[in-house]
Amino acid sequence: MKKIVVDAYGGDNAPIEIIEGAILARDKHKDIQIILCGNENEMKKIVGNRNERIIFIDAKEVITNDDVPTEAIRKKKDSSLVRAYDILKENDDVIGLVSAGSTGAVLAGAIMKIGRIKGISRPALAPILPTKKDNDVIIIDSGANIDCKPINLLHFALMGSAYYSIVYNNPNPRVALLNNGIEEEKGNELAKEAHALLKTAPINFIGNREGRDFMSGDVDVMVADGFAGNALLKGSEGAVLAVMSLLKKSIKSHFLSMIGALFMKKTFRDIKNRIDILSKHGGSPLLGCKKLVVKNHGSCKRNNILSSIEQTIILHDNNLIKNIEDKLTKLAN
Amino acid sequence: MKKIVVDAYGGDNAPIEIIEGAILARDKHKDIQIILCGNENEMKKIVGNRNERIIFIDAKEVITNDDVPTEAIRKKKDSSLVRAYDILKENDDVIGLVSAGSTGAVLAGAIMKIGRIKGISRPALAPILPTKKDNDVIIIDSGANIDCKPINLLHFALMGSAYYSIVYNNPNPRVALLNNGIEEEKGNELAKEAHALLKTAPINFIGNREGRDFMSGDVDVMVADGFAGNALLKGSEGAVLAVMSLLKKSIKSHFLSMIGALFMKKTFRDIKNRIDILSKHGGSPLLGCKKLVVKNHGSCKRNNILSSIEQTIILHDNNLIKNIEDKLTKLAN
Numbered sequence: 001m002k003k004i005v006v007d008a009y010g011g012d013n014a015p016i017e018i019i020e021g022a023i024l025a026r027d028k029h030k031d032i033q034i035i036l037c038g039n040e041n042e043m044k045k046i047v048g049n050r051n052e053r054i055i056f057i058d059a060k061e062v063i064t065n066d067d068v069p070t071e072a073i074r075k076k077k078d079s080s081l082v083r084a085y086d087i088l089k090e091n092d093d094v095i096g097l098v099s100a101g102s103t104g105a106v107l108a109g110a111i112m113k114i115g116r117i118k119g120i121s122r123p124a125l126a127p128i129l130p131t132k133k134d135n136d137v138i139i140i141d142s143g144a145n146i147d148c149k150p151i152n153l154l155h156f157a158l159m160g161s162a163y164y165s166i167v168y169n170n171p172n173p174r175v176a177l178l179n180n181g182i183e184e185e186k187g188n189e190l191a192k193e194a195h196a197l198l199k200t201a202p203i204n205f206i207g208n209r210e211g212r213d214f215m216s217g218d219v220d221v222m223v224a225d226g227f228a229g230n231a232l233l234k235g236s237e238g239a240v241l242a243v244m245s246l247l248k249k250s251i252k253s254h255f256l257s258m259i260g261a262l263f264m265k266k267t268f269r270d271i272k273n274r275i276d277i278l279s280k281h282g283g284s285p286l287l288g289c290k291k292l293v294v295k296n297h298g299s300c301k302r303n304n305i306l307s308s309i310e311q312t313i314i315l316h317d318n319n320l321i322k323n324i325e326d327k328l329t330k331l332a333n
Numbered sequence: 334m335k336k337i338v339v340d341a342y343g344g345d346n347a348p349i350e351i352i353e354g355a356i357l358a359r360d361k362h363k364d365i366q367i368i369l370c371g372n373e374n375e376m377k378k379i380v381g382n383r384n385e386r387i388i389f390i391d392a393k394e395v396i397t398n399d400d401v402p403t404e405a406i407r408k409k410k411d412s413s414l415v416r417a418y419d420i421l422k423e424n425d426d427v428i429g430l431v432s433a434g435s436t437g438a439v440l441a442g443a444i445m446k447i448g449r450i451k452g453i454s455r456p457a458l459a460p461i462l463p464t465k466k467d468n469d470v471i472i473i474d475s476g477a478n479i480d481c482k483p484i485n486l487l488h489f490a491l492m493g494s495a496y497y498s499i500v501y502n503n504p505n506p507r508v509a510l511l512n513n514g515i516e517e518e519k520g521n522e523l524a525k526e527a528h529a530l531l532k533t534a535p536i537n538f539i540g541n542r543e544g545r546d547f548m549s550g551d552v553d554v555m556v557a558d559g560f561a562g563n564a565l566l567k568g569s570e571g572a573v574l575a576v577m578s579l580l581k582k583s584i585k586s587h588f589l590s591m592i593g594a595l596f597m598k599k600t601f602r603d604i605k606n607r608i609d610i611l612s613k614h615g616g617s618p619l620l621g622c623k624k625l626v627v628k629n630h631g632s633c634k635r636n637n638i639l640s641s642i643e644q645t646i647i648l649h650d651n652n653l654i655k656n657i658e659d660k661l662t663k664l665a666n
Binding site: 130131132143146147178180186187188189191210211212213214215216224225226227228229230231232233234235236237238239240241242243244245246247249250251253254256257259260261262263264265266267270271274275 | 476511544575580
């Protein structure tokens with residue numbers, strides 16, 4: 001029986017949405033057991049008699065976005081997140097951890113409690129975005145590592161490639177380096193040095209690509225330092241929201257457009273489904289740790305938690321961590 | 334009579350679209366004279382007898398995107414761009430230069446031929462984007478300066494603020510620093526140090542903002558190093574294109590949506606107009622030089638050149654350069 005530990009008190013909609021998501025996953029997958037960390041009495045009330053294959057671990061504290069991450073991991077020993085990390089660390093049959101709590105704390109906990117894969121200096125977050133074609137794209141790192149060295153970007157590329165291969169069953173994802181131009185000599189010092197490293201890495205490196213190529217469908221794995229990667233990710237999200245908002249506003253201001261919108265329900269649903277791709281995949285894995293950690297966004301709901309748990313299962317069943325280790329070995333030889 | 338010099342052979346649609354744009358501007362503004370640089374015989378053929386208030390300067394060479402910028406400025410002395418810069422430099426009554434040629438060459442020419450405003454170490458490009466509200470936003474720097482120091486970002490903020498004030502007649506534009514979180518302590522080393530400088534600058538600094546705030550309408554001037562700024566700008570542009578492309582594809586695949594789209598013509602026009610804001614403004618000024626330089630995108634058409642020339646007039650009539658110098662003086666005291 002695979003066990004997955006869930007931080008039931010992380011996120012804006014905790015604990016109800018988190019717990020309900022865990023129950024959905026338990027119902028759908030007969031070979032898993034869920035370990036819920038949080039206020040035991042409250043959790044038991046929510047679960048009621050639906051407690052088959054659910055284990056409760058009591059934790060009285062909660063880590064919030066206001067906490068300083070490393071301090072919180074060190075001091076809030078009775079928090080739902082730290083308890084969850086303890087469970088993950090101490091039990092070989094616990095295959096992964098799911099949390100919708102503070103990104104900084106999830107990251108700090110992973111490094112301090114679980115540790116990095118040998119050879120990886122910086123774990124990274126790799127969220128998924130839709131493209132205008134049928135494939136999706138991931139960006140790594142999206143903000144876990146703000147000041148990076150070239151070697152970090154090389155590791156991001158290896159990890160992102162391994163992750164994309166599994167999630168999309170694509171043996172040879174196209175890996176690009178975010179840059180301010182596609183020519184090899186372009187870029188800041190970091191990008192130039194990273195480019196040289198990526199060229200010889202055991203991945204399908206297609207060269208430099210600009211921000212505008214991110215959602216073009218021509219890139220599968222976009223590699224960047226966490227600062228520029230964060231600007232790209234959030235800028236893209238913000239631009240999508242802006243267009244949808246302009247569309248809505250304009251429809252409301254033209255009578256004929258309002259009529260037209262009634263006919264376009266299927267199209268609006270298509271767009272919504274395509275944009276919500278990240279929710280469907282249940283957040284971003286934290287790549288580079290010795291065990292699987294999947295971080296969902298703070299505002300996630302039960303279906304997203306279900307997806308996070310399912311992502312954990314897929315990544316486990318396909319040996320993501322072993323896969324990353326193999327790539328590192330190949331690189332060393 | 335104000336004179337504006339135009340690089341008639343820069344850009345994908347040169348020389349015809351550039352020259353026709355210049356003629357549109359000449360017809361609309363009775364107090365300007367246009368100096369066209371390029372192959373004199375060819376230009377005269379295009380202009381024909383519409384040559385009122387147009388001066389031709391012969392230049393046999395063309396600088397392309399394949400040229401190394403600084404080298405091209407130094408060696409291609411008979412190119413349309415270098416001739417245009419010579420004219421701009423040598424004549425006090427020439428108020429500005431418009432080019433749709435290679436960005437690198439326009440930038441190199443500005444620095445090598447015209448020189449920087451005293452105190453400004455790095456000129457910067459500040460393109461305009463729409464937001465989901467009624468205001469527009471500029472990003473400075475969008476890619477002219479790839480490796481930056483904190484002082485560069487301070488100058489970008491001063492110049493961007495002065496520019497936005499004039500274009501939008503807004504005495505107090507909201508200036509934000511692009512960062513991976515809004516808290517003051519967030520950011521890479523560059524952002525942290527720049528934040529400290531911006532706090533005491535004579536501008537309306539509203540603090541750190543994330544990429545997702547770029548098109549939210551809550552920021553007027555987004556300050557960033559050229560690498561992250563380029564990722565944000567191009568990522569946003571790419572995301573807008575991706576959404577429009579998904580929309581189009583979905584409409585085509587649902588019969589009812591196709592009917593609906595017929596009713597929504599006004600809305601699609603609204604969106605197109607709002608998104609095309611940069612074209613309307615005629616490209617990005619290169620801020621920080623001793624004279625006005627407006628760079629249009631390579632694929633621009635006649636109407637964009639008209640806008641570039643009109644932008645040059647507005648920035649001249651409102652003393653942009655004096656305004657930037659005043660802000661620098663204020664900073665020094």
